[in-house]
Amino acid sequence: MTTTPRSSMETHPDIVAMRARHEMAERATSTPMAQAVEALAFLTGVYLAASPWIAGFSGLSALAVNNLIVGIGYALLMSGGFGRAYERTHSMAWAACALSLWTIIAPWAVAGDVSTTRTVVNNVIVGVIGLLLALAASAVARERRSPRRDRGM
Secondary structure, X not given: XXXXXXXXXXXXXXXXXXXXXXXXXXXXXXXXXXXXXXXXXXXXXXXXHHHHHHOOOOOOHHHHHHHHHHHHHHHHHHOOHHHHOHHHHHHHHHHHHHHHHHHHHHHHHOOOOOOOHHHHHHHHHHHHHHHHHHHHHHHHHHHHHOHHHHOOO
């Protein structure tokens, strides 16, 4: 009886690639910058969702509902992106940029009389902070994915 040597599953190219992606995700999550961006972005989303009641414009129901939905969406997009779905972090950050831009223009775009000074200032400040954090997350994801960085060049 002849036996043929078999390669183990640990050396299969798909397993090796999966391990490399997992290690890359662990490295990205462990950096202080990535953790700070993720935490601040989550807090920004939570504040945006609660801002109609915090800033006192919950009576403007169209914008209050808009901020609630966009804030929850932003918080979900930006929280945990580095660890759980690292390959999609770059795309998630760009989606968060779009939500931030919408937050800035929402007081003028939402139907009804919602463009009071309080709503405009709140949404513009939160939108700019959200945009900067989303761009920072995109930069961290791009920096970690750069092939030159992984080879030490």
